[in-house]
Every structure is written in C-alpha cells, then in structure tokens.
Amino acid sequence: MVDVHCHLNLHAFDNDYDEVAKRAFEAGVRIIVNTGTSIPSSRRAVELAHKYDSPAGEMYAIVGVHPHHADKADVEFEGEIQSDWFKKLSELAKDKKVIGIGETGLDYHVYESNGIVDKKLQLDAFRKQIELSIKLGLPLQIHNRQAGEDIVRILSEYQARLQDPPGMFHCFAGTFEVLSNALDLGFYIGFDGNVTYKGIAKGETVLLSELAKATPLKRILVETDAPFLTPMPLRGKRNEPKNVIIVGEYLAKLYGVGFSEFEEATHRNFETLFRIKI
Ligand SMILES: [Zn+2]
Numbered sequence: 559m560v561d562v563h564c565h566l567n568l569h570a571f572d573n574d575y576d577e578v579a580k581r582a583f584e585a586g587v588r589i590i591v592n593t594g595t596s597i598p599s600s601r602r603a604v605e606l607a608h609k610y611d612s613p614a615g616e617m618y619a620i621v622g623v624h625p626h627h628a629d630k631a632d633v634e635f636e637g638e639i640q641s642d643w644f645k646k647l648s649e650l651a652k653d654k655k656v657i658g659i660g661e662t663g664l665d666y667h668v669y670e671s672n673g674i675v676d677k678k679l680q681l682d683a684f685r686k687q688i689e690l691s692i693k694l695g696l697p698l699q700i701h702n703r704q705a706g707e708d709i710v711r712i713l714s715e716y717q718a719r720l721q722d723p724p725g726m727f728h729c730f731a732g733t734f735e736v737l738s739n740a741l742d743l744g745f746y747i748g749f750d751g752n753v754t755y756k757g758i759a760k761g762e763t764v765l766l767s768e769l770a771k772a773t774p775l776k777r778i779l780v781e782t783d784a785p786f787l788t789p790m791p792l793r794g795k796r797n798e799p800k801n802v803i804i805v806g807e808y809l810a811k812l813y814g815v816g817f818s819e820f821e822e823a824t825h826r827n828f829e830t831l832f833r834i835k836i
C-alpha cells in the first residue's frame with residue numbers, strides 16, 4: 559500500500575518516527591508520503607524523505623502551507639518567522655524527493671481554538687500554491703473542509719494550466735456534486751480512517767462511505783493523515799501509516815474487490831498521479 563498523506567513530520571512523531579516508519583514497511587506499506595502544513599513541517603517532510611530510499615521502504619514529501627496556517631505569514635510559528643514563506647516554499651519544492659504541492663486549499667470549519675482563518679488570506683495562499691504547482695509541474699494535494707464549492711470554482715479558473723492529472727483532494731468529504739466536479743476536473747480522491755466511522759461528521763451531509771463508493775476505482779487513493787483520523791477499531795489511539803492497510807481493506811470490501819486487486823489499483827493510481835515508477 560501507499561500512504562499518500564500523513565504527517566510523520568509533525569511533533570507527535572518526534573521521538574519514534576523511525577520505529578513507526580519501519581512498522582509500516584514491515585506490515586507491507588511500500589511508500590509513505592509526508593505532507594507539510596507550514597514551512598517548518600514542510601522542511602521536516604523533505605528531511606525525512608531523504609532518510610528512506612529503498613524499494614522496501616520509500617518516502618516522499620509534499621510541501622505546502624495549510625489554509626489553517628495561512629494567517630501566520632509574518633509571525634513566529636514553530637520556532638521560525640514565516641515571512642517570505644512563498645520564497646521558502648518555492649525553494650523546498652525543488653528538492654528531488656518532493657512530488658507535490660500541499661496541503662493547500664480552503665478550510666471553513668469553525669475550530670474551537672481559533673475559529674476560521676481570514677478567508678482572504680486562505681485564498682491568497684491557495685492561489686499562490688496553485689501557481690507554484692503549475693510553474694514547477696507538480697500535482698496539488700488539496701485540503702478541503704466545508705469549502706468544496708469555492709475550491710472547485712477556483713480550480714476551474716486554472717483548469718487549462720493545471721497539471722495533467724492536476725492533483726488529488728486529500729481526506730475527501732463534501733457533497734456528490736463537489737465529488738463529481740472534482741472528478742471532472744481530473745482530480746484523484748483520497749480517503750482516510752474516518753471512512754470507517756459510523757454516522758456523518760458534524761458540518762457534513764453525506765456519509766463518507768457513500769462518497770467512496772461513488773469514486774471510480776481508477777481515481778481513488780488511500781491515506782491515513784496520521785497522527786489523526788485513526789480507523790476503527792483503533793480509534794482513540796494515535797494513528798500511524800501502518801493503518802493505511804486497515805483503510806485499504808475496508809475500502810476494498812466496500813468496492814467488492816479483493817484486497818490485492820485494490821492494492822494494485824491504488825498503487826497504479828499513485829504512480830500515475832505523481833509520475834513515479836516503483
Ligand atoms: Zn488536511
């Protein structure tokens with residue numbers, strides 16, 4: 559399996575990222591992709607990617623500034639002033655182990671800690687990263703929380719200039735309409751451990767498993783978003799990339815195909831989207 563979106567680059571894994579990575583590789587995960595959410599965590603994702611480089615256990619990085627951190631442009635965050643973030647990101651993105659730009663997008667969820675980040679700042683950061691994806695020829699990894707209509711509308715503006723394929727929506731949630739618009743634009747669709755949860759998440763209207771079933775097998779990708787979104791029956795514990803297998807098994811059943819067929823299909827999807835051959 560490939561875990562196309564997780565965060566061994568976050569502090570939750572500072573003490574044991576190596577054991578966690580090895581556990582995943584031993585369990586049958588062949589590729590781990592760590593995604594940045596800020597400049598420091600993007601830099602860390604690149605650093606980690608260079609530590610693992612074998613067919614039995616490969617790591618790549620996706621670098622970007624999360625919409626939730628779009629307001630940190632000129633303040634200190636994780637020990638680093640974020641000014642010139644776009645210049646720093648453009649430099650990081652040129653590394654040979656960087657395969658995409660993200661996570662970037664829009665997030666309209668009202669968080670208890672800090673509400674919604676100024677939508678103008680989110681939009682500005684999103685547009686800059688779309689331009690970077692076009693300039694460097696790297697696909698996008700989109701973060702969408704309750705902002706699917708706006709994201710689709712903005713991506714449509716760039717349609718003629720986006721990469722082919724243009725990228726993926728990570729941790730998909732939303733309506734059937736947003737899903738079909740994303741698919742029409744050529745995007746791949748990622749699902750995580752929360753697809754195994756019962757019921758519809760707050761602020762959403764469609765069950766994730768229904769959205770997964772509506773996604774063609776040739777467009778689906780599997781991810782963990784570790785340390786978040788631990789699949790059932792492990793929910794409550796810290797998530798880790800090894801659990802992408804649990805998510806994959808769940809989705810294979812949902813599609814009514816054998817696990818190895820599903821694994822092969824999603825691996826091919828990963829290679830096609832990120833232009834990688836392993
Ligand atoms: Zn996200």
Ligand SMILES: [Zn+2]
Pocket residue numbers: 563564565593661783
């Ligand atoms: Zn994430």
